Amino acid sequence: MALKDLVAQKSALTEGAIEGIVRDYVRYDAEQREIGFTPKFAELSNKAKILVYLVALQGWPYIVKESAPSDPKPADIGDELGIPGGTLRPLLKDLKERHLIATKAGRYLVRSSSFDAIQKEIAGLGNDGGIASKAKSSRRSKKTKTNQQKVGAISKSSKKVATGGSKEITLKFNKWVETGFFAKGKTLGDVQARFHQEAIIIPQSSIPKYLLRAVRDGRLSRDMQEVNGKRRWVYRSK
Known part of the structure; x- marks a missing residue:
């Protein structure tokens, strides 16, 4: 060999x-x-x-x-x-x-x-x-149960404000497209940061569908550029 x-x-x-x-x-x-x-x-x-x-x-x-x-x-x-x-x-x-x-x-x-x-x-x-790991899991379970008893039930409306419902996210994103947020070109990270700025916590993996839909609809264009030493898709208003 x-x-x-x-x-x-x-x-x-x-x-x-x-x-x-x-x-x-x-x-x-x-x-x-x-x-x-x-x-x-x-x-x-x-x-x-x-x-x-x-x-x-x-x-x-x-x-x-x-x-x-x-x-x-x-x-x-x-x-x-x-x-x-x-x-x-x-x-x-x-x-x-x-x-x-x-x-x-x-x-x-x-x-x-x-x-x-x-x-x-x-x-x-x-x-x-x-x-x-099992010991930590047991302690975490007890701690979680105690916290739940202290805090009580969180209302559905509160959860929606904290995380952002799908409809709310779509409306926010469409508004940014219409009002020029993408005029100078934005990366996936930029879009996530904007969501976080407006108290909508969303993982990066959930964002591409909004960007790609806007590209397919002709509202945005995209091209691959080097950003901070990495190749990234950059999205711009058409």
């Missing part, structure tokens, strides 16, 4: 390991170079979401057959996953100290040598056989 055959086998094993970790949680949009998340992804803890996302980034070369950024900064991770910085930083620190992720020049990534440990971590089986 030649050494190049070993390289090929390692590549196939790496691709298989990535697929095994992310298959239930993400979908790749090769055209937009974006990662979307499945409903099952929302059930994960923030720590598991970070791991799945970083592993998914390692899968881009197998999807588009070219290099793609796989080591985001904390701010990029927070924006993509909707995790506030104050919550995100301790999680990244813990994962790094346990050698599940690595850092380089302020950016975070996962190495293929950690895939087995990451898969066990996501499944709640870590190095402790899941004992710590």
